[in-house]
Amino acid sequence: MSLDTINFDAGDALGFATLPGERVRAFxxxxxxxxxxESPAPRFSLIDQMFVERGTKADWDLLHDLHYKAENLSIGPRFWKLTLDGQTIGVLVTANPKGLLKERHVAFPKIKPGGGDTVITNTDRYLFINQNFRVISRFVIDTMFRGIGAGxxxxxxxxxLEGNRIMEIQSSMSKFNHFGQKAGFRFVKPMNANRFDKGLKFFRSHFESSPGDFEGMVEELARLPAEQAEVIVADARAFYYRHSALEKTGNNRGKGRERVAAMTPREVLKSIAQMTLASPLYGVWMNPDxxxxxxxxxxxxxxxxxKPTEKLKVPFDA
Structure with a gap:
């Protein structure tokens, strides 16, 4: 057999042809x-270029339209921002905690009022809570940077960085997106709002729509004769002010009636729904730092x- 034949056969076996006189090199x-x-975890490539630092209300104004509660802020807001190359891509607002909260009393039963409280014990309780607690009030990430673990x-x-002993959060979204759990927060069992039963009774006595169908109630109100709608809106404003602690405390104290009177029908119905039907998860994070x-x-x-609940490792370069 000639060399040409051997070369051709070898080339043909590899799936390509050779010309007479060519040699086939084996590789x-x-x-x-x-x-x-084991347990691979994806990592966003720009995460090292993102920084968490103090922000201002201007940062909140930049992104607040992406938040479902953009109308107002809680008492004592402090602003934190997430930046990428100097651009604000996330804002977190912390605030003063509520003085009384039944979910907190489940997590911390020793600070629960016992029925025999005095002005002194109530004052001391509020001082203790303000000195040790802080609450996450508003939190929004630019839509371009969601789903990468930034939240x-x-x-x-x-x-x-806030430095308080305990950080709280009340979040309905935590039922569906476990960002709080991933951050190290521990949650108590969901509880109905204090005015849940009264809110159901109010809505069912004025609307045929389900109390959970907010848009349905707004549309139903718009279809009613003007005189009938005015009566329902007046009842709604009275109900909301009577049961709302928000309109009688903090910055709203003394002008709550004016605020409620100026609410549109949609705003007052939304406020009642949030006050009576919402059942946000209550979570706490104990600060190891x-x-x-x-x-x-x-x-x-x-x-x-x-780990999320361990002390921040040092040295760090920030």
Missing amino acids: EAPETLIERI YRMMNLVSR HGREMPERLPLSAFDWQ
């Missing part, structure tokens, strides 16, 4: 390495230096 197949990582990382780092001196800002990747 070793490259080694294929398959690596299996729970920022929540954890802000809770550290309480009492430590903290930097002015932290890279978002600092969340991954330790």
Whole structure:
């Protein structure tokens, strides 16, 4: 057999032809390495360029339209921002905690009123809560940066930087998106609002629509004769002011009636629904860095230096 025939047969066996006189060179197949990582976790490539730091109300104004509660802020707001190359892509607002909260009394039964409280004990309770607690009031991430793990990382780092012993959150979204749980928060069992039964009774006595169908009630009100609609709106304003602690405390104290009177029918129905039908999850995070001196800002990747409930590992470069 000639060399030409051998070359051709070899080439044909490899799936390509050779011309007479050509030689076929044999190449070793490259080694294929398959690596299996236990519990792999995806990582966003720009996370090291994102920083958590103090913000201002201007940062909230920049993104607040993306939040479903954009109308007002809670008492004593402090602003934190998430930046990427100097651009604000997330805002978290903390606020003063509520003085009394039944979900808190489940988590911390020793600070629950006992029935024999005095002015002194009530005052001391409020002082203790204000000195040790802070609450996450508003939180929004730019839609371009959702789904990359920025939310729970920022929540954890802000809770550290705030410096309080305990950070609280009341969030209905936590039932569906477990960003609070990923940040290290622990939640108590969901509870109905204090005015839940009264809210159901009010809505059912004025509307045929289900109390859970807010838009249905608004549309139903719009179809009624003007005189009948005015009576229902007046009843709604009276009901809301009578049962709303929000309109009688803090910055609203003394002007709550004026605020409620100026509400549109849609606003007052929405306020009643939020006050009576909402059942947000209550969660707390115990700050392991309480009492430590903290930097002015932290890279978002600092969340991954330790577990969510462990002390921040040092040294860090922020």
